[in-house]
Amino acid sequence: MSQCNINTILYGPPGTGKTYNTVNYAVSIIENKEFMAICTEAYQDVFERYLTYKKQGQIRFVTFHQSYGYEEFIEGIKPVLNDEAEESIQYKIESGVFKEFCEQAQQLKLTAHDQVMEGNKKVWKISLGGSGKNWLKEECFKDNQIRIGWDEEGTDFIEDGEYPSDTLYYFYEGMSIGDIVFSLGDQKHIDAIGIITGEPEWLEAEEDFKRSREVEWIATDIYENIYELNGKTNLVQQTIYELWRLSINDVNNLILKYSQNDQIDVEENTNNYVFIIDEINRGNISKIFGELITLIEPTKRIGALEEMHVKLPYSKKDFGVPQNVYLLGTMNTADRSIALMDTALRRRFDFIEMLPNLNAVADIKVGHIHIQRLMEVMNARIEALYDREHTIGHAYFMSLKEDSSLENLANIFKNAIIPLLQEYFYEDYSKIQLVLGDHLKPQQYRFILDEKLSIKGLFGRAIDIDLPETKFHLQASAFEEPLSYIGIYGRVENEEVN
Template sequence: MSITNHERQQFLEQFKKTWPIERLKTLKLEDYTSVGDKETLAYWLEFGIGRYLGSIKGGDSSKFGIYERKAEPKGQRDFISSDDRYSWKNKYGTSAKSAFANIKKKIIAVIDAVQAGDVEKIELLDFESALKWKLAFIYQNHAKPCVLPIYKLSKFKPFMADLPNYTHTIAYTKLLAIRGNRSALEYGFELWQKADAIEGQSTSDFDTPNDEENAISTLKSAPLNQILYGPPGTGKTYETVRAALQVLDPVAVAEYDACCHAKSVWKDRQQARQVLKARFDELKGQQRIRFVTFHQSFSYEDFVEGLRAETDEASGQLRYEVVDGVFKSLCEAADAKVTQKVEATIELNGRTVWKMSLGNTLANDAAIFEDCVTNDYVLLGYGGDIDFAGCKSRQEVQQRFVSSGVRLEDSRDYRLTSVTAFVTKMKPGDLVVVSDGNFKFRAIGEICGDYAYKTNPEYDGDYAQMRPVRWLRQYSPSLPHTELLNGQFSQMTLYKLSSPSLDKAKLAQLLAHAPTDTENQRPGARVLIIDEINRGNISRIFGELITLIEPSKRAGAAESLEVTLPYSKKPFRVPDNVFLIGTMNTADRSLAGLDIALRRRFAFTEMPPRPELLQNVSVERVNIGGLLAVMNQRIAALLDRDHCLGHAYFMPLHDEQTLARLADIFRQNIIPLLQEYFFEDWERIRWVLNDQSKAQEHAFIVAESAGLPELFPKVNDRLRQTQRWQLNDKAFSTIEAYRGIVAVASTPAETAVTSAQGEFSPALTEDDTARMDA
């Protein structure tokens, strides 16, 4: 169906007539979204005549913040909550009513802002991107438009080559300035068609995928294994926060980027960073992000699995248990499926939480656990065939043991302790965590009845102590203990779990978000950050897993592989939802090149110095961005670009643009790093600092008087003298010393920094180059 521009204008007027601002201010939830109702605002925006005003078709209904469902929600999404009728994004509220109230406020805020011509306010508004820009386009003053009917940010790329870090605001402002006398609607449609032609595709649907669709696309396209590499101080570890969230919460990253582009004030950007870091810390607390630093002593046992000595509670004998390393535990958590959940979120409400082992030997462990989960109870192996019904205290339990002829070691006997807790202290409503060794757990249940004696001939008279249980969660394979505890489980068969060992926030997370279907649910993606990845012995740390981390060898891939681990003797595979992010310092001269087996399995992202981040920082009229750029030009000429100086050393100057702070940076960071780079070749360090062109009192490094005649009387003429150097302390507190670093640049220091890519062009004079070559 071909729509003319005149018809589009008519549709625009009809939309505003049907949905005037006054109606939006009194909008009700059922008028905003309703299944099968073509008269709702959501339907008009996506499928009604609103689709001819720039479509937002694509993805699912979560693009509207809240939506009514046709059926029960499918699967589990951490950012979505649901009741019996609606689903909504958690960030808008804790109920359908509160969420819609916030969404309606944001709709009105968008309209108020666009009618005031304040596009930047809309940019910063935390609201659904496509939705807010479409509303802004429709309700703006079309005599003086400030928004185009293009809501997909990437569609502007062909027109923004000179501004690669553009936002919606920047794109709208630039393109509207050259629209001529065409309407915004006509002009926007023309731009969309031109973009299609430039991108070499047939005319697309004039639409924009929503944030969730973008997030899914990002997750699929993000490299499973990547390494951020660059010289010291370029923000590699700093960038891992953003890289991890690009995988786990790309919407948070998009909001952060938008804020940084819109805000030029450093403090505002820092506040946005704090919000991003808080989200990172939240996911890290949920064990979805793990952080580890490689070093020369880091081993396979730390990374994959190893043996640890433990003392058996019953026999007192020493035994060795396989302990998972950081990578294996992360993989098993990512690969675990929830095989059973109740259809409700379980509140803790001060419940007592118990740890319990179901089976205490390798021979009967599996059978007992399966028996318990099948028949909805837990069984205690101690106490034999003694019936403890009616016991109310430890003394009464002890008397039953004695009456049955059982000889206890003393009043602290482990059998007496466990039975007493099971019979007299456990109560209905308590929670029980079923361990799987000392480092895993496989089920969580709720005690739902009193103690009972149950004969079990198949267990030779043991496991007769029973408590009925409602199983709340079961996991296969078992989850690592780190998903629940701040430490490991004790060897004891039964005991209370309490703070600080028990992390109640993690337990609450495990007991929340119950599904409403019967499908097994996989946890979300997991990220392992490996700092200083090139400092470890790669073959020693990864072992046989070096092959399994390849995308084509991951679980579910066409060429999927698994190996049998040497300690546990169990098969192991690497899931396709585990992402590895490493950092590598290219200037670490104590190490050989990165293991080639690892290099070809990782995508490499360079993190160069970015002096443009310092272009607005000056200390007594010395531009710090230009200062850094010139020094790095000289280092690249003398050594290589892998040994440049990172911008991170100078970032504190954003908060404190003083000569004293600059002096501290040079004393504590820059000069020591240059000493390391040049093996204390002070002559070349002087060239980097341009000391040879300065007055003596402004040079950081000056010649030291050798005093050779006094040291070696009468032999001075036979000595081969070598120049000796010393630091000039006074220069650090003199602004002319820093100004002199860039004094011979062929262009002003400020122009040594480009605003786009952070690269710098050569700015050395011929005289300066000649001195270096001398």
């Protein structure tokens, strides 16, 4: 079993492998394996499986930021252009990434003709010759198919992608194998439920309604009222459109109610799903989660002892978080300490600290420069001058395993380490000098030089303003000298190291 709790945050200083390790944690959760066992495997092999699970929809990765909100995460109202009425805008309630992910984790596993229908299924309403009973509907039920007209349009438009109507676009591009179809009975009722099992076909031998898709009917000749489930909205005569108002729970219940067909096997989804939130502490948690912050608790999940649902403000549908959805966050402590995090979030997550790993750089040397000793001494000084949450992670130096040149090390310091220290110490260069050991080196090996600032020489006379007495600047030549780096952890006297 994975050692990861259902709600977990990996936290630590920059460069400690938090995002990197979400791959190992996610794969261990999905495969129900020990985390350490996954870590012993080649990372590339694990990463390939991670990408496969992500493509299948079992892993979702998002990054929080200050503009991220409830509408993107749970649900919101989005404008949609109406193609059939130019300059007309309609508004649609659209699921956010987390709600959509939870719905996918609850999708039933349907098997028809030994073909497993998995993934994020859509639900379509289709009119087979109109409402009520008719010859076309009877033929479709008998032959396990759905058929629509628009025969006069032919099929040439498919290659061009210029669809004459929304109906044809939905039939060819919107519908997918594994999607659910509801056949129109009347304004409030459906008379059949099926699973799409085939791609679009053109039935040349048929006189009318030549466009066809194979389906496996779960139930036919039923009379099921879905008016309430469809948000108290009547079904209309438009040949095909998505029933986006129906929740996944509603659809599951209908399938389970009518799944007596021996040709279709229906199973509950027992797979694990992992929702990864990178930089979780950068988002406004109250704004993003809203009332759902309670639902992520293990005891409040669907099927738990204290199961809870909330009625969502836009769709008015009940929503809960399934037990097979794991939340895995990352948090950079240099941005914000755990102590300053949203209290409601802290109570609902387990925290795994990730600190700089000296062992990860133990075998890295750039000439005579010992990267492990360099990182150890720098972090000890940062911890003394600031705190452990602002130390430097091993990931900054991992590229030296592939390219252990002095030029690469110089680029790491110039483009990553020095800017990071400037941010940490608010450009207090005297402290940065202490971290880099510049106060112990001969001048030519100092990364940062300081010189006295002559106020009188600069302004022509003494002025009554509190100005710094020293100015600092980077010494470019020091980055090209090996002794500049050795001097961080060892004593340098001209060309010697003690």
